[in-house]
Amino acid sequence: MNKKGFDKKLRLLHSISNELALSRSVNDLCRKMIEYSRSRLGFDRLSTWFIDKDPNFLIGSFGVDEKGRIREETKERIRVDCDRTVKNIHDKKMRSILKHGVPLRDNSGNAVGRGSHLVAAIWDGKKVIGYISTDNLIKKKLFTRYDRELFELFASTFGHLYSLKKTEEALTSAFDKLREAQSHLIQAAKMEVVGSLASGVAHEVKNPLAVIIQGVYYLSKKLPSSDHVCHDVLKRMNDSVKRADDIIKGLLDFSVVTKLEFIPQDIHSIIEKSLRLVSYEIDKYNISIHRQFAKGLPDVKIDKNKVEQVFVNIILNAINGMHEGGQIWIRTYSNGSKRARKVYVEIEDSGPGISEDIMDKVFDPFFTTRRSTGGTGLGLTIARNIMEMHKAKIALSNRRSEHGLKVTLIFRR
Ligand SMILES: Nc1ncnc2c1ncn2[C@@H]1O[C@H](COP(=O)(O)OP(=O)(O)OP(=O)(O)O)[C@@H](O)[C@H]1O
Numbered sequence: 001m002n003k004k005g006f007d008k009k010l011r012l013l014h015s016i017s018n019e020l021a022l023s024r025s026v027n028d029l030c031r032k033m034i035e036y037s038r039s040r041l042g043f044d045r046l047s048t049w050f051i052d053k054d055p056n057f058l059i060g061s062f063g064v065d066e067k068g069r070i071r072e073e074t075k076e077r078i079r080v081d082c083d084r085t086v087k088n089i090h091d092k093k094m095r096s097i098l099k100h101g102v103p104l105r106d107n108s109g110n111a112v113g114r115g116s117h118l119v120a121a122i123w124d125g126k127k128v129i130g131y132i133s134t135d136n137l138i139k140k141k142l143f144t145r146y147d148r149e150l151f152e153l154f155a156s157t158f159g160h161l162y163s164l165k166k167t168e169e170a171l172t173s174a175f176d177k178l179r180e181a182q183s184h185l186i187q188a189a190k191m192e193v194v195g196s197l198a199s200g201v202a203h204e205v206k207n208p209l210a211v212i213i214q215g216v217y218y219l220s221k222k223l224p225s226s227d228h229v230c231h232d233v234l235k236r237m238n239d240s241v242k243r244a245d246d247i248i249k250g251l252l253d254f255s256v257v258t259k260l261e262f263i264p265q266d267i268h269s270i271i272e273k274s275l276r277l278v279s280y281e282i283d284k285y286n287i288s289i290h291r292q293f294a295k296g297l298p299d300v301k302i303d304k305n306k307v308e309q310v311f312v313n314i315i316l317n318a319i320n321g322m323h324e325g326g327q328i329w330i331r332t333y334s335n336g337s338k339r340a341r342k343v344y345v346e347i348e349d350s351g352p353g354i355s356e357d358i359m360d361k362v363f364d365p366f367f368t369t370r371r372s373t374g375g376t377g378l379g380l381t382i383a384r385n386i387m388e389m390h391k392a393k394i395a396l397s398n399r400r401s402e403h404g405l406k407v408t409l410i411f412r413r
């Protein structure tokens with residue numbers, strides 16, 4: 001390249017750096033940098049190397065192979081002293097090195113020809129973070145001092161953009177983590193409020209409700225059976241009080257005053273017991289239960305009654321969401337190392353699943369889409385609370401190929 005060509009390329013460098021700044025990610029930036037240095041700046045075979053945490057090593061990025069094709073080299077890690085020119089620039093802290101008539105090598109260090117080799121330091125404004133190397137293996141064009149200068153400038157522009165993109169990615173990921181932590185905190189705060197209010201309110205309200213229920217029962221016995229209007233009023237009173245009583249029971253469960261007893265249990269027998277507890281609903285709605293139980297599953301240390309309650313809540317949710325004749329699949333398996341063995345229970349249903357816009361609300365206390373049919377919105381809140389007390393996990397996801405919800409429970413031994 002001569003002086004005139006250099007001036008032209010300098011102007012081009014400005015628009016190239018503007019375009020590179022719009023890259024979607026660090027990887028995208030590195031790939032585009034290689035693309036543009038070939039197609040617009042006219043360089044030949046290239047490779048990019050970043051200094052690893054251990055400064056004796058370099059990590060690959062993107063490059064151009066012997067046939068002129070762009071390839072990803074992010075899994076490559078080489079010693080700095082693999083390439084003498086790179087070693088030189090690294091040790092002497094130079095901006096670039098240009099050598100003519102030297103052996104040109106592939107990534108494994110094998111000589112693939114002879115020619116000019118140019119290496120420039122990638123400078124991010126504060127320090128050298130890597131190197132871009134190019135040679136004239138393919139086009140055989142001789143490098144001039146203008147090529148060298150352009151290459152130096154390009155490497156430094158790229159270095160600045162690279163560290164900006166890296167910072168941007170780190171910031172975005174930190175922001176995402178922060179948001180997640182914040183939503184967990186909000187959730188925990190909500191739980192704390194409900195928990196502390198629950199037991200107090202529940203105890204205060206429970207006894208008056210019992211009095212009302214007895215009163216309604218007494219009146220219904222006293223009324224002549226011909227007084228349909230009054231019987232109807234009493235029935236509605238009774239239903240409403242029952243509903244209030246359900247809520248109170250839920251709240252008491254939620255605040256769990258009783259001490260838990262963690263005893264090794266066979267999870268399959270807990271599942272079977274829970275299924276028996278809801279057998280009325282299973283029969284009433286003609287639900288089919290499919291068991292896929294793993295053999296030789298290790299016992300899990302749990303409070304039997306509480307975990308039964310988790311299964312009952314989940315199975316009732318599945319039944320509530322389905323039409324008559326729905327299906328429930330219960331699958332168990334375990335994995336993990338011998339010492340950190342986990343037991344998984346997956347419960348899937350053929351119901352409608354949960355729409356994504358309410359997915360993050362269903363664990364909230366009192367969130368329900370079934371208010372009109374008697375839902376209190378405490379089932380999943382209680383289930384998660386119990387799972388957390390076991391340091392176990394509960395996760396919901398919609399089934400991928402079919403309609404329906406999949407609930408995954410993960411117990412530690
Ligand atoms: N298997 C499921 N299929 C579809 N929707 C579900 C399922 N499980 C939960 N949901 C949704 O999550 C909401 C909250 O569930 P949760 O068990 O906490 O309360 P609920 O079932 O409405 O009332 P209850 O307190 O009586 O259990 C439900 O109202 C429903 O919208």
Ligand SMILES: [Mg+2]
Nearest residue numbers: 313317379380
């Ligand atoms: Mg429920």
